[in-house]
Amino acid sequence: MKFSDLIKPHIAKQPIYEPGRPIETVARELGLNPKEIIKLASNENPLGASPRGLAAAREALQEVHRYPDGGCWFLLEKLAARHQLGTGQFILGNGSNEVIELLGHTFLNEGDEVVMGTPAFIVYKLVTLLFGAIPVEVPLQNHRHDLAAMRAAVTKRTKMVFLPSPNNPTGTANEAGEILEFARSLPEGVIFVFDEAYAEYLPKPPDLRPLIEEGRLVICLRTFSKIFGLAGFRIGYGYGPEEGIQLLHRARQPFNVNAIAQAAAIGALGDEEFLQRSRTENAAGLVQLEKGIARLSEHHPVEMVPSKGNFVMVRIDDALTCFAALQKAGVICRPLAPYGLTDFLRVSVGTESENERFLDVLEDYFQ
Ligand SMILES: *Cc1c(COP(=O)(O)O)cnc(C)c1O
Numbered sequence: 001m002k003f004s005d006l007i008k009p010h011i012a013k014q015p016i017y018e019p020g021r022p023i024e025t026v027a028r029e030l031g032l033n034p035k036e037i038i039k040l041a042s043n044e045n046p047l048g049a050s051p052r053g054l055a056a057a058r059e060a061l062q063e064v065h066r067y068p069d070g071g072c073w074f075l076l077e078k079l080a081a082r083h084q085l086g087t088g089q090f091i092l093g094n095g096s097n098e099v100i101e102l103l104g105h106t107f108l109n110e111g112d113e114v115v116m117g118t119p120a121f122i123v124y125k126l127v128t129l130l131f132g133a134i135p136v137e138v139p140l141q142n143h144r145h146d147l148a149a150m151r152a153a154v155t156k157r158t159k160m161v162f163l164p165s166p167n168n169p170t171g172t173a174n175e176a177g178e179i180l181e182f183a184r185s186l187p188e189g190v191i192f193v194f195d196e197a198y199a200e201y202l203p204k205p206p207d208l209r210p211l212i213e214e215g216r217l218v219i220c221l222r223t224f225s226k227i228f229g230l231a232g233f234r235i236g237y238g239y240g241p242e243e244g245i246q247l248l249h250r251a252r253q254p255f256n257v258n259a260i261a262q263a264a265a266i267g268a269l270g271d272e273e274f275l276q277r278s279r280t281e282n283a284a285g286l287v288q289l290e291k292g293i294a295r296l297s298e299h300h301p302v303e304m305v306p307s308k309g310n311f312v313m314v315r316i317d318d319a320l321t322c323f324a325a326l327q328k329a330g331v332i333c334r335p336l337a338p339y340g341l342t343d344f345l346r347v348s349v350g351t352e353s354e355n356e357r358f359l360d361v362l363e364d365y366f367q
Pocket of ligand 1: 098222225231236
């Protein structure tokens with residue numbers, strides 16, 4: 001008898017997530033100096049962690065022999081003040097990915113349909129399959145979520161709808177007005193999950209609190225992994241109507257968010273200066289990449305999809321070959337083949353010199 005004889009059938013079929021490749025791994029595999037590798041593969045903040053977040057984390061290490069505050073009390077207070085909601089309207093997770101999984105634990109039965117765009121953040125599909133539910137994938141239009149088509153894909157069996165804006169990997173966003181209209185058009189009994197992983201990069205993120213006040217079944221997701229620069233700590237959160245959020249709390253482990261991550265998040269939330277600097281640098285980086293790709297596109301088959309996030313999707317023939325060549329030259333980006341996009345790479349916005357290096361290496365690849 002083998003373990004695989006005993007596996008649940010839907011787990012046997014579960015696809016495996018392919019993360020951005022770590023610098024150390026690439027260095028080891030290709031015999032490169034890790035110091036000479038740049039990683040533009042996971043939409044991390046190229047400026048590093050929020051300095052206030054990092055200082056708070058260092059301080060918290062002193063008490064690491066203690067269990068964390070399982071209720072994340074001080075962090076909940078900070079978040080409640082930031083969003084002007086009640087502390088009972090938030091749930092923290094080990095990354096917002098955990099909150100997505102908690103949504104599955106709490107609400108998805110086998111056979112439930114879950115509507116999502118494609119290509120969109122792949123974790124929606126993975127979590128849907130994990131619970132034996134059925135992903136209903138609606139193609140994007142012009143790289144943007146097609147809300148009319150998504151609405152049309154909702155049936156009596158639909159339990160949940162995912163909408164990320166800006167979307168990963170396309171970098172496109174939907175307008176606040178159409179998002180609210182879409183959410184209000186959903187039938188009774190459908191949970192609307194709005195993923196705001198890149199909201200802080202928008203000049204004015206959509207405000208879904210009116211939906212919460214109207215008593216709609218909406219859950220918003222945010223993360224400390226992106227603009228706050230705390231990806232390694234694994235911390236994110238969901239917010240929405242207290243009634244729904246409290247159900248998610250039942251499904252979580254008692255200490256799902258570690259003490260150091262909680263402290264870092266509290267520190268980072270007070271770091272407006274860092275957020276502002278990150279936004280400014282990112283906007284400049286997007287322009288730099290846009291100009292660089294536009295220049296290359298005059299002579300080479302490459303183009304860039306305009307982005308509202310901290311990454312860009314680049315169309316290029318045979319993207320896997322290009323990915324391998326860039327990696328050999330010490331630039332790690334993300335091939336989008338796992339999303340079915342064999343002609344696209346996703347490149348995170350780096351520092352000015354990292355962006356320059358990416359553009360140079362891409363130019364060399366074409367020569
Ligand atoms: C990065 C990302 C997340 C956040 O993941 P964490 O688990 O919080 O690190 C969520 N949604 C999207 C669309 C993302 O790109």
